[in-house]
Amino acid sequence: MTVVTPKKNIVIVGGSCVAIAAALEAKKSLPSTHRVIIIEKHSHFHYMFAFPRACVIEGWENELFVPYTNLYDSPEKGQVIQALATNITKTHVEIDRPIEGFGTSIEYEYLIYATGARHPEPGNLNDHDTKTGAVQRLKEVQAKIRKATKILLIGGGAVGLELAAEIREHFPEKEVTLVHSRDRYMPSYKTSMHAKTVAILAEFGVREIRGDRVIVPEGGFKDDFKMIKVATRDGKEIESDLQIMCTGMTPQSDLLSKLSPQSINPKNRLVKTKPSLQIVDDAFPNIFTAGDVADLEDIKTGGAAWRQGITCMKNIINMISNPETPSASLTQHSPMPPQIMLYYGVARGLAQLKIFFMFCTSWNFILKRFFSYNIHASRSWSWLGTPLSKETADK
Numbered sequence: 001m002t003v004v005t006p007k008k009n010i011v012i013v014g015g016s017c018v019a020i021a022a023a024l025e026a027k028k029s030l031p032s033t034h035r036v037i038i039i040e041k042h043s044h045f046h047y048m049f050a051f052p053r054a055c056v057i058e059g060w061e062n063e064l065f066v067p068y069t070n071l072y073d074s075p076e077k078g079q080v081i082q083a084l085a086t087n088i089t090k091t092h093v094e095i096d097r098p099i100e101g102f103g104t105s106i107e108y109e110y111l112i113y114a115t116g117a118r119h120p121e122p123g124n125l126n127d128h129d130t131k132t133g134a135v136q137r138l139k140e141v142q143a144k145i146r147k148a149t150k151i152l153l154i155g156g157g158a159v160g161l162e163l164a165a166e167i168r169e170h171f172p173e174k175e176v177t178l179v180h181s182r183d184r185y186m187p188s189y190k191t192s193m194h195a196k197t198v199a200i201l202a203e204f205g206v207r208e209i210r211g212d213r214v215i216v217p218e219g220g221f222k223d224d225f226k227m228i229k230v231a232t233r234d235g236k237e238i239e240s241d242l243q244i245m246c247t248g249m250t251p252q253s254d255l256l257s258k259l260s261p262q263s264i265n266p267k268n269r270l271v272k273t274k275p276s277l278q279i280v281d282d283a284f285p286n287i288f289t290a291g292d293v294a295d296l297e298d299i300k301t302g303g304a305a306w307r308q309g310i311t312c313m314k315n316i317i318n319m320i321s322n323p324e325t326p327s328a329s330l331t332q333h334s335p336m337p338p339q340i341m342l343y344y345g346v347a348r349g350l351a352q353l354k355i356f357f358m359f360c361t362s363w364n365f366i367l368k369r370f371f372s373y374n375i376h377a378s379r380s381w382s383w384l385g386t387p388l389s390k391e392t393a394d395k
């Protein structure tokens with residue numbers, strides 16, 4: 001009689017860039033003794049890269065939320081479970097709802113902690129768990145932008161910059177003011193990225209205030225379209241009837257902090273990692289972390305998260321064949337060179353790319369060939385096994 005041994009689980013908490021990269025890597029070489037279980041609270045993968053444009057241009061929002069249903073064709077090979085992870089023990093991840101075959105607790109042999117970070121809406125739609133809810137939220141933001149006449153964007157990171165350009169491109173009659181706390185945009189990149197950004201913002205007629213901060217009222221802005229004067233720390237006053245927060249991120253490390261307080265950096269709440277991407281806690285050599293929640297030198301981008309997800313999975317596969325592998329003998333992470341591509345409306349862009357040993361910045365003319373109306377969202381449909389088409393877009 002053949003005895004079927006149940007598969008051991010590699011559980012990934014968070015189903016975004018880290019998880020998808022790790023899952024695709026596992027498909028190449030994970031031994032058949034193991035399978036990947038992704039726990040993700042959203043019903044669909046959120047393609048955030050295109051949210052700034054989707055806040056302004058209507059009619060294609062459904063392309064930015066991709067079903068997980070075809071990533072695996074059987075639970076034996078892997079599974080994406082829609083649930084909120086509520087607790088992590090030494091052996092299990094507890095979830096907020098019962099799931100067939102697991103109940104409310106999922107056993108793991110290895111864990112990748114990939115819960116990412118929260119950004120203010122609309123840069124991130126963290127609290128919208130269904131596709132309908134997330135699409136609806138983008139439509140609400142579009143309606144607000146259509147209705148407003150003077151828009152204040154708070155934060156000149158990638159999201160604020162892209163949003164400013166998109167709004168002015170599609171609604172040149174609206175006044176857009178962008179307030180950035182530093183003197184320089186994109187400080188982790190070459191100074192020419194800043195200089196070109198300033199030039200592009202000027203072309204779009206975005207009013208910029210740098211090296212100053214908006215004083216955000218307690219409880220936030222009211223969102224009632226009343227024309228108000230918003231003060232800055234330096235004493236300026238900005239008139240606006242819509243204010244949009246595009247400020248920084250908050251790592252979602254609380255869940256892990258209960259199991260392993262020592263792995264959390266108290267200064268920034270990011271998860272401390274060894275070069276192998278195991279968490280900095282020798283009690284848990286089987287727990288890895290990566291992406292926006294991880295305390296790594298890399299700039300927080302989807303590309304960096306993707307690369308780290310692959311390293312986590314490679315190291316787990318290595319440890320499955322030899323569980324005693326010392327951390328230093330696993331693949332060691334090296335930071336990804338700072339690279340980025342920004343979309344400034346549909347016909348302008350700016351990128352820093354590493355070509356051989358040189359960092360180059362390039363813009364409109366060279367980048368034109370890479371432009372895509374949906375910021376290449378179609379690729380995420382391919383990653384998840386449901387090619388994007390008119391028929392699949394609403395799934």
Ligand SMILES: Cc1cc2nc3c(=O)[nH]c(=O)nc-3n(C[C@H](O)[C@H](O)[C@H](O)COP(=O)(O)OP(=O)(O)OC[C@H]3O[C@@H](n4cnc5c(N)ncnc54)[C@H](O)[C@@H]3O)c2cc1C
Pocket residue numbers: 013014015016017018019039040041042048049050051052083084085086114115116117118119122123124126159252255290291292293300301302303304305341
């Ligand atoms: C508007 C915007 C545009 C961007 N554009 C680009 C770009 O053009 N190129 C680029 O490379 N990068 C871009 N980035 C950055 C990129 O999106 C992030 O670096 C990347 O998504 C990080 O991936 P991650 O897997 O670490 O986590 P995240 O993408 O933050 O995802 C974490 C996931 O974990 C889930 N989760 C969290 N806690 C739980 C829990 N307890 N239970 C279940 N699920 C949970 C969340 O729902 C979420 O899906 C952009 C970011 C934003 C906000």
